[in-house]
Amino acid sequence: MSLLEEQDTGNQMTTTRADAVKRYPKLGQLIAGEMKYGDGRSTMDVIDPTTGITLGPVSMATEADADEAVDAASAGFGVWRKTSAFERSRLLRRVADRMRERAEALAELLVLELGKPWNEALGEVEVAAGMWEWAAEEGRRAYGRVIPSREGNARQLVLVEPVGPVAAFVTWNGPLVTPSRKMSGALGAGCSIVLRASEEVPACAFALGQIVYECGLPAGVLSVLSGDPVMLSNKWLESPVTRAVTFTGSTQVGKLLSQQAVAHMKRPIMELGGHAPVLAFDGIDVQTFAERAVAAKFANSGQVCFAPTRFYVERSIYADVVDAMTAEAKKIIVGCGFDPSTRMGPLKSERRLRAVEELIADAKRCGFRVTTGGTRLDRPGFFYAPTIVADATTEAKLSNTEPFGPIAALTPFDTYDEAINLANRLPYGLGAYVHAREFETLHRATDDLEAGNVICNGWRVTYPETPFGGHKESGMFSEGGVEGLRAFQNVKYASLS
Known part of the structure; x- marks a missing residue:
């Protein structure tokens, strides 16, 4: 049958x-x-x-x-x-x-x-x-x-x-x-x-x-x-x-x-595996970026190999992006997938839940700032709150290990070269995202980013008709x-x- x-x-x-x-x-x-x-x-x-x-x-x-x-x-x-x-x-x-x-x-x-x-x-x-x-x-x-x-x-x-x-x-x-x-x-x-x-x-x-x-x-x-x-x-x-x-x-x-x-x-x-960087440059619409970034980040509770995870934001708009993404993450309703109001479900297992908890504990020890979330939800199942972490630097596990969970880590940058170096510093090369107003910036980043999939001013990484594979x-x-x-x-x- x-x-x-x-x-x-x-x-x-x-x-x-x-x-x-x-x-x-x-x-x-x-x-x-x-x-x-x-x-x-x-x-x-x-x-x-x-x-x-x-x-x-x-x-x-x-x-x-x-x-x-x-x-x-x-x-x-x-x-x-x-x-x-x-x-x-x-x-x-x-x-x-x-x-x-x-x-x-x-x-x-x-x-x-x-x-x-x-x-x-x-x-x-x-x-x-x-x-x-x-x-x-x-x-x-x-x-x-x-x-x-x-x-x-x-x-x-x-x-x-x-x-x-x-x-x-x-x-x-x-x-x-x-x-x-x-x-x-x-x-x-x-x-x-x-x-x-x-x-x-x-x-x-x-x-x-x-x-x-x-x-x-x-x-x-x-x-x-x-x-x-x-x-x-x-x-x-x-x-x-x-x-x-x-x-x-x-x-x-x-x-x-x-x-x-x-x-x-x-x-x-x-x-x-991946640990996808996002480069956000001055001139973008911050609110639109935040809404779509949060939707992409927390899809499938962040359990996606090409999920955006490391957000590098030009310093001139950094504070605004942190605030806007924090506000959008707070709106996410977490619950049972059969509930029509649910926008994010649980993590798959207790093992994944513990891994996310350990990443956040280590980030806090390194002085990262949790602007929302950062906690397991007090209910049956394996639920974790959508989490935004600001002021991330390179020494914490979160900055170097794919979180595979509902965590977005944000870091400011000052120059284009600094952003590219941050994005390429890890051995992962599956997905990368660039958001900018100037075509020249998009064109340069497409060449400079070491990833099999580079998405400019968008979030959809793969379609049936497009190749999907990683570098490094x-x-x-x-x-x-x-x-x-x-x-x-x-x-x-x-x-x-």
């Missing part, structure tokens, strides 16, 4: 939290299109971050499950790579359509497992569906080229082919977007894929996998498992079947997986856009005479 079969109710919030909890699905392992339950597998509780109460268990994959999934991917790849790009495109487009038909059901899972406000959850469904739609269209355009030959009787061709079965690992903060990005990219390129879903937010990935099979995917092309990441990475990366590994998560884990992948000559596609220790290769499909493809030169 589909995990979403009894939840297909449109795209408006028509349910209560209690009803949604009752519908939380039974979770197994989706191997080659078949959902497998029980059989002595150990389980882990999936925790509702809004209440701290268990939603239900998720089974943990065994070594036999891991082997079965990769064997299925080998057989599935033989079928899928020979399926025409046109037919693959039709299937991926059906997935996008089906996701939109079941938007409310998928949004329910997002709110339950991650605590997102309802409208944010619906927004994630639409972004994820757009990824499938883009891959459906761009997958039909695996163009090669003809190279003029030096010999009159020869034809020199450059061909683009799928790289092979892909091993994918996703983190918990984008339960639908991140699996969609990896699944749609790999499948659109003609690859099969085995995906390890986060055991903290597994339901969306499993539901997505079932939707893909409902739309006609041949058996074996996709498997979704949840389990020990070390066991699964060892099994899949050591297997001669897999030819690439794609991972979204921390830089530390990404480095380990990259080393393991390269040791077995598998392509590492890494989207890793924030990743290798890109996902999304034409570049995202190319990451899952090999180039072959052929000479015919």
Whole structure:
């Protein structure tokens, strides 16, 4: 039975939290299109971050499950790579359509497992569906080229082919977007894929996998498992079947997986951590900047790899920006995602909550000024107040460690060069933001900032049609856009005479 079969109710919030909890699905392992339950597998509780109460268990994959999934991917790849790009495109487009038909059901899972406000959850469904739609269209355009030959009787061709079965690992903060990005990219390129879903937010990935099979995917092309990441990475990366590994998560884990992948000559596609700087120059509309900066910063409770975190503000407008962002942060209503008034939900776990508390305690010891927030909220679940920290300098952990929570740190600067140096001082290079009135400043900063994504006078970092990847220790290769499909493809030169 589909995990979403009894939840297909449109795209408006028509349910209560209690009803949604009752519908939380039974979770197994989706191997080659078949959902497998029980059989002595150990389980882990999936925790509702809004209440701290268990939603239900998720089974943990065994070594036999891991082997079965990769064997299925080998057989599935033989079928899928020979399926025409046109037919693959039709299937991926059906997935996008089906996701939109079941938007409310998928949004329910997002709110339950991650605590997102309802409208944010619906927004994630639409972004994820757009990824499938883009891959459906761009997958039909695996163009090669003809190279003029030096010999009159020869034809020199450059061909683009799928790289092979892909091993994918996703983190918990984008339960639908991140699996969609990896699944749609790999499948659109003609690859099969085995995906390890986060055991903290597994339901969306499993539901997505079932939707893909409902739309006609041949058996074996996709498997979704949840389990020990070390066991699964060892099994899949050591297997001669897999030819690439794609991972979204921390830089530390990404480095380990990259080393393991390269040791077995598998392509590492890494989207890793960030600590995104924002440069704000004199001449901007302070109020508009503050409203949109706060909205971007506290989306998903700040648990976004490209979230703006380090705000460097020209001294002439610094005090005004601090005041305006503080006022906007105080307006945010924190609560349950099923409450229509909620604008920010909880952190995912007690572990994340403690990490944020430690960052703020250290910032206070360093003399930073907390203008609002800075405290855990006294209620069940893992809630933390939206927090603005002013007068941040470089010595505190907050200035050097990605907070991955609802904290914005502000620092004044005096010159353009000082701002660029502050922005580039860390090894992260995923996202960066520039807000200025003069085009010359925007143009210079676009060149000077060391980041894979530089956003000028805006806050939206990625679309399905744009490449998304980091520089320095924030990743290798890109996902999304034409570049995202190319990451899952090999180039072959052929000479015919």
